[in-house]
Amino acid sequence: MKNTLQIAIDGPAGAGKSSVAKVLAKRLNCIYLDTGAMYRAVTWLAMQQQVPFDDLTGMDQLLKNLQLEFREEDGVQHLYCNGMDVTEAIRSTEVSANVSAVAMIPLVREAMVAQQQKIAADCDVLMDGRDIGTTVLPDARYKFFLTASLEERARRRYLELQQKGVSVDLEQLQRDIALRDQKDSQREVSPLVQAPDAELIDTSHMTFDEVVEKLFHKIAK
Numbered sequence: 001m002k003n004t005l006q007i008a009i010d011g012p013a014g015a016g017k018s019s020v021a022k023v024l025a026k027r028l029n030c031i032y033l034d035t036g037a038m039y040r041a042v043t044w045l046a047m048q049q050q051v052p053f054d055d056l057t058g059m060d061q062l063l064k065n066l067q068l069e070f071r072e073e074d075g076v077q078h079l080y081c082n083g084m085d086v087t088e089a090i091r092s093t094e095v096s097a098n099v100s101a102v103a104m105i106p107l108v109r110e111a112m113v114a115q116q117q118k119i120a121a122d123c124d125v126l127m128d129g130r131d132i133g134t135t136v137l138p139d140a141r142y143k144f145f146l147t148a149s150l151e152e153r154a155r156r157r158y159l160e161l162q163q164k165g166v167s168v169d170l171e172q173l174q175r176d177i178a179l180r181d182q183k184d185s186q187r188e189v190s191p192l193v194q195a196p197d198a199e200l201i202d203t204s205h206m207t208f209d210e211v212v213e214k215l216f217h218k219i220a221k
Helices: 017-028 035-048 056-064 093-103 106-122 132-136 150-163 170-186 208-220
Strands: 006-010 031-034 068-073 076-081 125-129 142-147 199-202
Touching (some): 006 132, 017 031, 031 035, 035 056, 035 093, 035 106, 035 125, 056 106, 150 170, 199 208
Antiparallel strands (some): 068 076
16 A cells, blocks of 8 residues: 555534645645535435435445546536536535435445545545544544634635525524534544544634645644
8 A cells, every 4th residue: 555645634514624625735736535525425416316314225225326526627626426516516505404414324434434545545635524533544644623613614604605696694504503513523423523633723713824824834844
């Protein structure tokens, strides 16, 4: 097996993991793997095919036929699910409301983790998610746990959705994120938890560029 560079960034919803990870990966010249998007794609597909999340036989069949591919297009990473570009579709509020339930299903996690570990064994990667440092890449050379206050995370997500033309209520968004935190932290399979050897970084009062620079210098040195 190659001696690859592995960087793990974990943290709750809205902490800015994905945005930071994308920029950081480019600066470090390594592959960025959005693991959350993979679970969102499974959730989206199950909803599209009307497969109940508790139908394990149906979910198992869906996973066996699932083909996920990340492609770089015009400098932006797109995710294709069975040949269809689902980059925007998987960010819908419906998918967001259900992805935690799907991520709790053991057979779904096993399938996704196996894919993620295979990619990490073959090339330098930076992954972000909920359980990268604890489950997916427990031996990663660099581990970070990004967080921010609930209010700040809701504000960021609100602005992000507004820019995309999606109308949402800030207070409802805050409630949704709090519920997501609870689900992610209390699930039995690979719960959201800071790895003992991960560095905690609270981004509540940091700009995006400050977070990127902080992580970059910690890795580069």
